[in-house]
Every structure is written in structure tokens, then in C-alpha cells.
């Protein structure tokens with residue numbers, strides 16, 4: 010059974026930290042405990058203490074793909090914030106907390122091609138490996154050499170590309186390596202003219218701004234695209250574009266995005282997700298699979314700390 014303060018003696022662990030401010034969508038209740046750490050030793054101390062105390066551990070990156078429920082998250086939520094970037098011999102190594110757009114811009118500045126797509130993925134390296142993030146025709150699986158992952162027993166092992174078993178928005182971190190934390194990853198890059206890399210990076214950013222809601226809080230694509238089709242097309246064909254529930258709305262610009270138009274709650278988002286899913290199933294017989302990650306508890310009192 011968890012004890013009342015399992016993280017006593019570890020600096021920087023906050024109780025009842027509001028998670029809305031750690032979510033790009035801006036919603037979510039509190040974490041029972043929360044810590045942001047930037048090095049491997051500090052992460053290991055938390056991972057081991059959580060394991061030994063029977064406290065569930067939830068990793069959070071930049072919160073760009075995660076819907077945090079209104080009742081908050083029981084246990085310990087950790088943001089691994091190593092934002093390091095190093096480049097040598099055709100490989101860039103990113104800390105698990107490095108933001109992908111930052112990596113894309115740094116690579117462009119140095120004339121390194123390969124991770125231009127990162128400009129379209131507003132999340133961390135660690136989570137992007139976890140979800141095999143990709144944008145406009147390229148994805149993590151295309152460029153990852155290997156990554157270092159910390160297991161729940163604190164041991165770090167290196168997984169090469171094949172061991173990550175990447176597929177569309179999938180990696181082994183979602184099943185056989187669930188509970189491992191990606192602490193750094195190495196990506197193959199090729200030298201190129203810096204202006205050309207920057208032009209391609211800017212093109213991706215332009216396409217993104219033209220086709221997706223931009224400058225308004227969202228979670229990215231809500232559903233994975235079903236084989237041979239696009240979730241946004243199916244949702245739009247059901248007439249759901251622009252549908253509002255509470256403070257959330259199926260975006261006018263792209264029906265596979267839900268935007269926070271006015272103090273949305275997670276419950277508002279889930280209702281729109283349910284309606285879109287059910288309508289598409291009814292009309293097209295397609296069982297849309299969620300791409301967003303949902304964490305936490307729906308009820309306000311779930312963590313016992315609200």
C-alpha cells in the first residue's frame with residue numbers, strides 16, 4: 010500500500026500540482042505528486058521510489074498528445090526534461106525532453122537533413138519515440154538509430170530501431186517495453202546545405218499552418234487514420250465539423266482536431282471523441298482508434314486531493 014509521503018527526502022516533488030499548466034490543451038486536474046527532472050540519476054531515484062512504494066508512475070512530456078482528465082492523476086507524474094542536443098558524425102543525440110521543433114531548427118541551422126518533420130510535432134523526443142510521431146511523410150522510425158530507455162528497476166538499456174518495433178504511431182514502448190522511459194535517442198542525419206534544410210523545414214511548417222488549427226489549443230490528431238482513409242475526412246463526412254460540446258469544438262479547419270475554444274473540460278473533449286467515433290462507426294462501419302493518450306480519473310475527488 011502506498012504510504013502517505015512516499016517521496017519524502019527527494020527534493021522537488023510537488024503534491025497536488027495542477028496539470029492543466031503542463032498540458033498544451035490547458036485542461037486536467039492535479040497530479041497527486043509531480044516532479045520535473047533533467048538528469049538520469051534524479052529520474053532513477055523517482056522511478057525506484059515509486060516502484061518500491063507501489064505508487065503508479067505516469068510520464069508526461071510536453072503534454073501535446075495527452076488528455077488529462079478533470080479528476081487528475083493518481084500517483085507520481087514525471088516530466089523528464091533533459092533538453093540536450095549534440096551532433097557528431099551523422100548522428101544527432103537528443104535528450105528525452107528535447108522538443109522536436111527545436112531539434113528540427115537546430116539541425117537546419119547546422120545543415121543537417123533528416124528531422125525536418127520535427128517542426129510539425131510540438132512534443133518531446135521521448136514521447137515522439139514512444140508514439141513514433143511523424144508529419145508530412147516522415148516519422149521517427151525513418152531516422153532513429155537507437156534510444157536509451159530506463160526500465161522500472163532503474164536499469165538503462167539501448168534499443169536499436171528494430172527493437173523499437175515501430176509501426177504507424179506505435180512502438181514497443183506501448184506494449185513489451187511499457188513502463189520504460191526514453192531518456193535519449195540518436196537519429197541519423199545527413200549533411201546538406203543549411204538554407205535547403207531550412208527551406209524544407211519552413212515548407213512543412215507552412216503546410217501545417219494551412220491545413221491544421223494553429224495558434225489555438227489542441228491535442229493534435231485525435232484519431233489514427235484508418236487504413237486507406239483519413240479520420241478527418243470521415244468525421245467531416247458525418248457533418249460533425251464545427252460541433253461544439255461545452256468549451257470544446259471539432260475544429261472547423263480539420264475535423265480530426267478538437268480545439269479548446271472556451272475553458273473546455275476533459276469531459277467536453279471525451280464527449281466529442283465519443284460522438285465522432287460512434288457516428289463514423291454507424292455511418293461507415295469504421296472503428297476509429299484514438300491517437301491521443303488519455304490519463305487520469307474523471308471524477309473530481311478521484312485523487313483524494315481535490
Ligand SMILES: Cc1cc2nc3c(=O)[nH]c(=O)nc-3n(C[C@H](O)[C@H](O)[C@H](O)COP(=O)(O)OP(=O)(O)OC[C@H]3O[C@@H](n4cnc5c(N)ncnc54)[C@H](O)[C@@H]3O)c2cc1C
Pocket residue numbers: 033067068069070071072073074075089105129130131132133134135136137138139140141142143144145182189190191192222227228229230302
Ligand atoms: C497542434 C498539434 C499538432 C500535432 N501534430 C502532430 C503531427 O503532425 N504528428 C504527430 O505524430 N503528432 C502530432 N501531434 C501530437 C504530439 O505532438 C506528438 O504525439 C508528440 O510526440 C507528443 O509529445 P509530448 O511530449 O507532448 O507527449 P505527451 O503528450 O506529454 O505524452 C504522450 C505519451 O508519451 C509518453 N511519454 C512522455 N514522455 C516519455 C518518455 N520520456 N518516455 C516514454 N514515454 C513517454 C506519455 O506517458 C504519453 O503516453 C500534434 C499535437 C499538437 C498539439
